[in-house]
Amino acid sequence: xxxxxxxxxxxxxxxxxxxxxxxxxxxxxxxxxxxxxxxxxxxxxxxxxxxxxxxxxxxxxxxxxxxxxxxxxxxxxxxxxxxxxxxxxxxxxxxxxxxxxxxxxxxxxxxxxxxxxxxxxxxxxxxxxxxxxxxxxxxxxxxxxxxxxxxxxxxxxxxxxxxxxxxxxxxxxxxxxxxxxxxxxxxxxxxxxxxxxxxxxxxxxxxxxxxxxxxxxxxxxxxxxxxxxxxxxxxxxxxxxxxxxxxxxxxxxxxxxxxxxxxxxxxxxxxxxxxxx
Numbered sequence: 001x002x003x004x005x006x007x008x009x010x011x012x013x014x015x016x017x018x019x020x021x022x023x024x025x026x027x028x029x030x031x032x033x034x035x036x037x038x039x040x041x042x043x044x045x046x047x048x049x050x051x052x053x054x055x056x057x058x059x060x061x062x063x064x065x066x067x068x069x070x071x072x073x074x075x076x077x078x079x080x081x082x083x084x085x086x087x088x089x090x091x092x093x094x095x096x097x098x099x100x101x102x103x104x105x106x107x108x109x110x111x112x113x114x115x116x117x118x119x120x121x122x123x124x125x126x127x128x129x130x131x132x133x134x135x136x137x138x139x140x141x142x143x144x145x146x147x148x149x150x151x152x153x154x155x156x157x158x159x160x161x162x163x164x165x166x167x168x169x170x171x172x173x174x175x176x177x178x179x180x181x182x183x184x185x186x187x188x189x190x191x192x193x194x195x196x197x198x199x200x201x202x203x204x205x206x207x208x209x210x211x212x213x214x215x216x217x218x219x220x221x222x223x224x225x226x227x228x229x230x231x232x233x234x235x236x237x238x239x240x241x242x243x244x245x246x247x248x249x250x251x252x253x254x255x256x257x258x259x260x261x262x263x264x265x266x267x268x269x270x271x272x273x274x275x276x277x
Contacts, residue, residue, distance in 0.1 A: 011039065011154065014072035016065050016087060018042040018053065021104060022078030024133045025162060026057060032135070032161040041068045070094035074154065077103040077113075081274060084108050088116040095121050100151050102126055102158070106177055107274035110144035110170060122146040124155045127176050128162060130184055137163035140176040174275065178268030186263055191216050 013035055015022045026042055029035045040059040044050050047063050054061040062068060069075050069091040079087050084105050088095075095101070095117045103113055104126045113123045123144035131137045139159035143152060152167065159165045168176060191212050198208025222233055238244045251257070 011035075011073040012041065012071060013039060013074045013076065013158070014041040014043070014068040015076045015078050016043045016068060016091070017078035017080075017083070018044050018061065019078060021128060021130070021132070022076065023053075024130070025076065025078075025104075025128070025158075026059070028132060028135060028162040029158070030057065030059070034157065034161045041072055043068050065090050066094055069099075072099070074100045074102065074158070077101065077105055079105060081105045081108050084113070085116060088113065092116070092118060095119050097121060097146065100124070100154065102155055104128055106181065107174065107271050109275060110142065114144055114146070120146045122148065122151045124151060125170065125173060126155065126159060127173060127181050128159060129181050132162035135162055138180050139163065139165045140173065140180065141165060141167050142170040142173055143167075174271035175264075175268045177271040178264045178266070182267040183264070186260060187216065 013029070015026050018026055022042070026040065029040060030037065037057075037059045040057075042053065042057070042059060042061045043063055043065050044053060044061060045063060050061040050063050065087060070093075075091070075095075077084060077087060084103065097120045099121055101113060101117065101121050101123045102125075103110075103123065106127070108125070110123045110125050113125075114121065117123070124147055125142050125144070126139055128139040129137050132139070137159075139162065141152065141155055141159065156165050156167070194212035194215070195205070195209040198211060199205050203211070219233070222228070223230055226233070234248075238248065
């Protein structure tokens with residue numbers, strides 16, 4: 001690590017806007033013990049909420065973004081995309097090239113943050129997803145103009161606390177949003193449908209839901225841990241003239257494959273539109 005950027009164990013990290021995703025990340029940092037409570041800061045909009053979260057998490061939570069940014073080495077921007085310009089205006093006096101800014105506001109480009117920060121502040125854009133709550137997330141990271149290898153190393157260490165990480169070019173971040181950020185909602189619909197199907201063929205709802213959820217989890221785990229292509233794993237389940245091939249025929253006739261592809265395309269296109277304002 002460079003002398004002006006502490007390593008992860010020594011860095012002070014501030015999450016500005018500890019809402020849904022910000023709160024998920026904060027709790028993961030604490031649970032995984034990658035940051036001690038005294039090295040974590042957070043902000044929320046209201047003082048009452050700040051006091052409640054401070055008591056709940058055992059860290060310093062306030063509604064003073066500038067003070068938190070000034071005290072931190074790494075600043076995570078957790079506000080909604082439309083709130084980013086005002087937040088950057090507020091904390092600009094605290095921003096220097098020695099700080100690291102990590103934004104997980106959807107569709108806000110690194111270049112826009114760099115322009116607003118004025119100084120040559122290193123900016124990393126991140127796109128985590130909600131399974132990060134259980135340490136099963138996936139976070140895509142892309143670097144801004146002033147980011148050095150040690151900045152990426154620190155960011156990857158942070159997001160590894162909530163699951164896996166990938167580094168991509170910024171041109172791919174809208175596609176990441178459409179696939180892995182929106183994707184859990186698509187999977188929940190599939191899972192819910194499988195459970196409903198179980199009920200339809202006579203299973204109790206709780207058993208049907210458990211079977212559907214564990215089957216979805218196990219199938220994903222097979223892809224991740226074997227490295228086999230999903231098509232190969234599908235073929236291993238599909239015996240000649242068996243039950244599975246009849247089910248697959250229904251899926252193909254119903255257009256599930258094309259519908260999922262179109263869902264990711266639509267979500268990615270929407271991310272592009274949000275980026276364009």
